Amino acid sequence: MSAPIVKLFTQPNFAWTDIRHEEEAHPRHYLAHLLLLALIPTVCLFIGTTQVGWSLAENETVKLSSASALQLCALLYVTILAGVAVIGAFIRWMSRTFEARPTLNQCIGFATYTATPLFLAGIAGLYPSRWLAIMVLMAAGAYSTFLLFVGLPTFMHIKKEQGLLYSASVWGVGLLVLVTILVKMILLWFNVLTPEYLRTPLG
Template sequence: MTAHFIKLFTQPGHAWRDIRQDEEEHPRQYLAHLLLWALIPAISLYFGTTQVGWSLAQGELVRLSAGSALQLCALLYVTILIGTVVMGAFIRWMSRSFEARPTLNQCIGFTAYTATPFFIAGLAGLYPSRWLAIAVLGLAGLYSTYLLFVGITTFMRLKEGQGFLYAAAAWGVGLLVLVTTLVEMVLIWFNYLNPEYVREVAMLSAGM
């Protein structure tokens, strides 16, 4: 698992060949990667929202209560897992149009490894900031897209020329799945979990 992670950022072409071979020899070997790396955003967000907090107005610091933060992070973790499985199912379904015959497990594994940059980007949750999150997630999206286009031909063992169209279709569906799952998470968070905020106001006096 560690070797695959390093190669995804140093030799992505070789990494995809190794990942496909491991998936054939040991189905569901991606599970450890998915279950462990998906913890990074959840744990980081818990620390950031309970210990660091964020500011909505000058002199005011907002944090989540421990209970609310735990609910949010558990919801985020489950959302990541569901989103990965759903995306893998879509990739499996689309494979029929591109003469590829991957199993569902292989497609979920492909999705999990492609999403690795997003897992690492979850470290931004340690310091809740809108602009930091946008910048980091943007970079993660770019590299995840690169991994998708570089890896899909090798992993799915497609003929030359089929990979780009397959990757483009997967990218479009992936964007839809990402937006849909995040919106659902936010709706559940606000409508059913009743988040509890802790506000701290810093009293500032002139001349002190």
């Protein structure tokens, strides 16, 4: 894990200054982080759904076949990359209202680092459980929101008052984009890819 990512959890205020400097010096510095971090939920979900499984009834365990799990994880990976890129584009588009002039790459980079807690929460996919997923995602979502509101004024070089309104706008758009993309992914998963389930009796 790189130093800026560690600082996001230990010194978030200083982390955003370092990240902005890195993105200014290397416009696509975020790309390696995005491609690698997006693998965490996809790989963990593949392992969890094929090796551990989940229980819908007391006497059986349900798993996905390797082929179905691979389809799901590939679809999730593409969805994550597309979602971050779209949110980055919206951040860039909204920046004009707040007198900020970031590049598209910088905005996608900001979205990538802001979503870091959500990427790391993907570790919960190793043990598929609805309640575990809800708790972990809520905690990760709360910290990502904190990073957004703390980091946007620093990253965009704007006043805190503007940053508050800008952050709230990004949060709303980000939530809308996330829900829209996830719903489309789920519909594609169930209606087009037709997953194959493996049911194993317990005992």
